[in-house]
Amino acid sequence: MAKIIAGIACSHVPAIGVAMDKGLTGTPYWQPLFKGYEPARDWLAKLKPDVAIVVYNDHASAFSLELIPTFLIGVAEKFPIADEGFGPRPVPAVQGHPALAWHLAESLILDEFDMTIANEMPVDHGLTVPLSVTCGQPAAWPFKVIPLCVNVVQYPPPTGARCYKLGQAIRRAVDSFPESLRVVIYGTGGMSHQLQGERAGLINRSFDTAFLDNLTRDPLALTRISHTEYMREAGSEGVEMVMWHVMRGALDADATEVYRHYHVPASNTAAGLMLLENRSAV
Amino acid sequence: MTKDYDSIPGTYVYDAERGRVGYALNMFCMSLNKAENRTRFKSDEAAYLDTFPLSAEQRRTVLERDWLGMLKVGGNIYYTIKIAFCDGLTFQDVAGMMSGVPKETYAQMMLAGGRSPEGNRFKETGASAGAPKVAAAVAVKIAE
Numbered sequence: 001m002a003k004i005i006a007g008i009a010c011s012h013v014p015a016i017g018v019a020m021d022k023g024l025t026g027t028p029y030w031q032p033l034f035k036g037y038e039p040a041r042d043w044l045a046k047l048k049p050d051v052a053i054v055v056y057n058d059h060a061s062a063f064s065l066e067l068i069p070t071f072l073i074g075v076a077e078k079f080p081i082a083d084e085g086f087g088p089r090p091v092p093a094v095q096g097h098p099a100l101a102w103h104l105a106e107s108l109i110l111d112e113f114d115m116t117i118a119n120e121m122p123v124d125h126g127l128t129v130p131l132s133v134t135c136g137q138p139a140a141w142p143f144k145v146i147p148l149c150v151n152v153v154q155y156p157p158p159t160g161a162r163c164y165k166l167g168q169a170i171r172r173a174v175d176s177f178p179e180s181l182r183v184v185i186y187g188t189g190g191m192s193h194q195l196q197g198e199r200a201g202l203i204n205r206s207f208d209t210a211f212l213d214n215l216t217r218d219p220l221a222l223t224r225i226s227h228t229e230y231m232r233e234a235g236s237e238g239v240e241m242v243m244w245h246v247m248r249g250a251l252d253a254d255a256t257e258v259y260r261h262y263h264v265p266a267s268n269t270a271a272g273l274m275l276l277e278n279r280s281a282v
Numbered sequence: 283m284t285k286d287y288d289s290i291p292g293t294y295v296y297d298a299e300r301g302r303v304g305y306a307l308n309m310f311c312m313s314l315n316k317a318e319n320r321t322r323f324k325s326d327e328a329a330y331l332d333t334f335p336l337s338a339e340q341r342r343t344v345l346e347r348d349w350l351g352m353l354k355v356g357g358n359i360y361y362t363i364k365i366a367f368c369d370g371l372t373f374q375d376v377a378g379m380m381s382g383v384p385k386e387t388y389a390q391m392m393l394a395g396g397r398s399p400e401g402n403r404f405k406e407t408g409a410s411a412g413a414p415k416v417a418a419a420v421a422v423k424i425a426e
């Protein structure tokens with residue numbers, strides 16, 4: 001039986017990827033951020049997952065405004081790295097897990113989550129930066145990846161509560177997959193940041209800290225945060241944190257926090273990282 | 283139609299209304315994901331823009347790199363940033379320009395912990411609220 005063993009919440013700031021790609025992680029600006037990533041890499045290497053479900057948003061890379069899927073799952077064998085306007089990141093292409101991905105697609109749709117299914121798509125920094133953060137710079141990614149995209153670019157994104165329920169449905173789907181697989185799930189984006197308008201640069205440390213605390217203390221309370229509250233308190237792009245609820249919903253109710261790291265700034269953003277383990281899988 | 287998020291100062295939510303206005307502008311930006319289109323745009327910006335049905339004002343904001351102006355005519359930051367990438371600018375460069383302060387001032391604000399939400403939550407209180415919590419030297423008040 002497949003089982004979800006752990007969850008990873010991780011910001012996906014493009015500049016973090018650029019810093020790694022250009023070898024800047026030891027500079028005074030970046031060193032404090034990357035120092036805090038080291039325990040996560042050790043932890044994940046020891047967990048040895050077979051597959052990662054990465055919940056992220058596409059940033060006008062695979063999808064434009066021509067077609068805006070609210071929830072999408074990638075079922076391909078392989079996902080190339082997108083050119084987002086400055087050439088593709090120099091990181092390995094992502095290998096998919098079509099058998100589990102198709103099982104997820106079928107299970108989720110029959111469980112009343114109307115997924116869009118992608119047989120071909122490039123993946124952008126929303127997916128590759130969290131992989132870089134948690135795996136470093138390997139010649140090939142150490143596990144298969146199932147991309148799961150959530151629209152947060154065109155308002156409105158799905159609600160936090162809906163995202164949490166999608167996570168619960170993912171859990172049911174993984175639990176019913178007959179092959180023995182160790183699965184981790186990433187919820188990416190956030191934390192507080194605003195990239196646009198006169199209010200660009202907004203950071204809300206107390207909001208972010210409460211959010212991190214409540215991922216274990218009261219995750220259901222977090223699912224009731226409205227989009228306007230996210231935008232007002234955590235910046236217009238802080239609403240990306242709805243994607244963390246997909247990850248959280250896929251874990252046990254009493255999942256435990258094993259590590260967190262929070263750093264300001266990563267470019268315009270408060271970078272957050274949390275590692276969570278399912279007691280049931282230990 | 284009024285929306286509860288309209289009360290947030292200095293923020294342009296890319297909703298249905300902006301989506302209807304900004305589609306062509308953003309799809310022009312999307313075309314810059316292809317290297318050959320970036321080359322075409324850079325070699326003759328006006329001629330390249332002619333191939334997209336932009337309004338005169340949208341066209342002006344692009345040619346003048348009026349980043350804040352683009353948002354006001356339906357630009358979505360994840361799309362308009364692709365023009366900045368063509369120019370060799372970063373997200374932080376553009377964020378500084380949109381908030382109307384010199385690059386160094388913006389960078390210092392971020393290093394000092396970012397723009398505080400204090401006084402920046404509601405348009406009504408934005409101008410009259412107490413000093414933002416960021417250090418006074420880098421505090422950036424929002425002028426609405």
